[in-house]
Amino acid sequence: MSRPGVRLALLGALVLVIAVATLRFGSAKPDDSAGRRTTLEKIQRSGVITLGHRENSIPFSYFDDQQQVVGYAHDISVAIAREVQRELGMSGLTLKLVPVTSQTRIPLLINNTIDLECGTTTNNQVRGRQVGFSTNYFISGTRFLTRKGSGIHDLDDLAGRNVVVSAGTTSEIVLRRINAQRKLGIRIIAARDHGDAFVALEFGKAMAFMSDAAILYGEISKAKRPDDWHVVGTPMTEEVYACAMRKGDAEFKAVADRAIQRMMRDGDMRRLYARWFQAPIPPREVNLQVPLDPKLSALFAHPNDLPLQ
Structure with a gap:
């Protein structure tokens, strides 16, 4: 720009x-x-x-x-x-x-x-x-929101895939660090906020949205079909608010x-x-x-x- x-x-x-x-x-x-x-x-x-x-x-x-x-x-x-x-x-x-x-x-x-x-x-x-x-x-573990049937169950399943995060969050920092350390080849998309991140997920621009689990459950409530989505993965960090x-x-x-x-x-x-x-x-x-x-x-x-x- x-x-x-x-x-x-x-x-x-x-x-x-x-x-x-x-x-x-x-x-x-x-x-x-x-x-x-x-x-x-x-x-x-x-x-x-x-x-x-x-x-x-x-x-x-x-x-x-x-x-x-x-x-x-x-x-x-x-x-x-x-x-x-x-x-x-x-x-x-x-x-x-x-x-x-x-x-x-x-x-x-x-x-x-x-x-x-x-x-x-x-x-x-x-x-x-x-x-x-x-x-x-508040306390919440960092996990992934993905569509049911996507085949995504944990971090390793996202190697070489697109993952969206909210810009400026600890989730973005942690994912970038782990991605570099483990050479997973994850393509990280930084959205303006949680709502924009979920929109990117819904429209197929990413396979998963990484954030605090409590936030991810909130995003499910916005979906046209909430039952199509679930939160997966071993918590990568513990976030204390x-x-x-x-x-x-x-x-x-x-x-x-x-x-x-x-x-x-x-x-x-x-x-x-x-x-x-x-x-x-x-x-x-x-x-x-x-x-x-x-x-x-x-x-x-x-x-x-x-x-x-």
């Missing part, structure tokens, strides 16, 4: 990113806060908390048929926002929702566009050099951790899991029927015990 073309593409992406929706807890003042303030000071001054959300990551964070943001991780981010409101003693707080992708979520935190991102973001040491993380709230925030902001992290740990202690996190993974969900009212993994159950009982990867 020419340099003018690159500039236009980047400008278009920026316009998409800053197109936001707002949801009010109450009244708010205009945002005239400075980026150097702590997150809590910024929120108290402006009356606004800005939440990054995914557009198409069922069942974590996505738009329903009314174009409202819903999902397991979105409910957690809203709970954190309410905890922030209590911490600051504010009578009203506006939630400003900004769409993010795997590639934009960390840059938008660093440049103060968003204050918090709860989605499918893996808490690991590499990312921990750039951003801070809350208490861990947490909410991302600006690095070094201990006060804001303490509030986020308190909200998540209270949800675990009170049983709210298990109820959220049942709501989004074991019951019909919008927009198509498909039940993902994902059993609660023993490791995730243990995490709910003992939050933040897992080490960083």
